[in-house]
Amino acid sequence: SQTIHQWPATLVQPVGSPLSLECTVEGTSNPNLYWYRQAAGRGLQLLFYSVGIGQISSEVPQNLSASRPQDRQFILSSKKLLLSDSGFYLCAWSARLGNTEAFFGQGTRLTVV
Amino acid sequence: DAKTTQPNSMESNEEEPVHLPCNHSTISGTDYIHWYRQLPSQGPEYVIHGLTSNVNNRMASLAIAEDRKSSTLILHRATLRDAAVYYCILRDGGTSYGKLTFGQGTILTVHP
Numbered sequence: 001s002q003t004i005h006q007w008p009a010t011l012v013q014p015v016g017s018p019l020s021l022e023c024t025v026e027g028t029s030n031p032n033l034y035w036y037r038q039a040a041g042r043g044l045q046l047l048f049y050s051v052g053i054g055q056i057s058s059e060v061p062q063n064l065s066a067s068r069p070q071d072r073q074f075i076l077s078s079k080k081l082l083l084s085d086s087g088f089y090l091c092a093w094s095a096r097l098g099n100t101e102a103f104f105g106q107g108t109r110l111t112v113v
Numbered sequence: 114d115a116k117t118t119q120p121n122s123m124e125s126n127e128e129e130p131v132h133l134p135c136n137h138s139t140i141s142g143t144d145y146i147h148w149y150r151q152l153p154s155q156g157p158e159y160v161i162h163g164l165t166s167n168v169n170n171r172m173a174s175l176a177i178a179e180d181r182k183s184s185t186l187i188l189h190r191a192t193l194r195d196a197a198v199y200y201c202i203l204r205d206g207g208t209s210y211g212k213l214t215f216g217q218g219t220i221l222t223v224h225p
Contacts, residue, residue: 034213036215042217043200043215043216043217043218044151044157044200044215045215046212046213046214046215049212088154090156090157092156092157092213094213099145099162099164099204099206101147101159101162102147102149102157102159102213103159104156104157104158105156106155106156107154107155107156109154
């Protein structure tokens, strides 16, 4: 069966520090991969999605970047965190076509102080 | 991306049916209607999806209007564990991108 791993579960980082969140998927090949952010009390904002290795689409220009070095690995990064980067970050995967469901990781709660 | 409109919040009593509406008047022919729910401090969980016909699974039923411009998620007997934010999403089934773009969703409160 397929599983998605996302870590760490919580993270407290000072302003100006770098960030690296990792997400890996098991049990499937060629997945679509997604990074979302959810600010407190708000909906989910799609940040990046990827349909293949090295193929990244950015939905919202911001202080973050994403990379997909391997088929089932998706990394969210920042060189210098801002206070506004605080939030709940979620990784998700789905099969290629839109008639299939998506599966979400448990999320990383990031607090920038 | 085609947009969906949902009520901000709804309330229900335990063991009663719940009908969660969603409007999607700009839906295209290849858009699938997906429903997810999110419990506090967790990632969203898939509930159900459909294209034209009504769908049933162990969690819920999805009723799709004949013109596909609206749909309703039906929880047949609400439990306290069903209290969550419910998202109605359109997802293009005709491309390999299949982006999943979330709106604000409906906060469902279930009273004992």
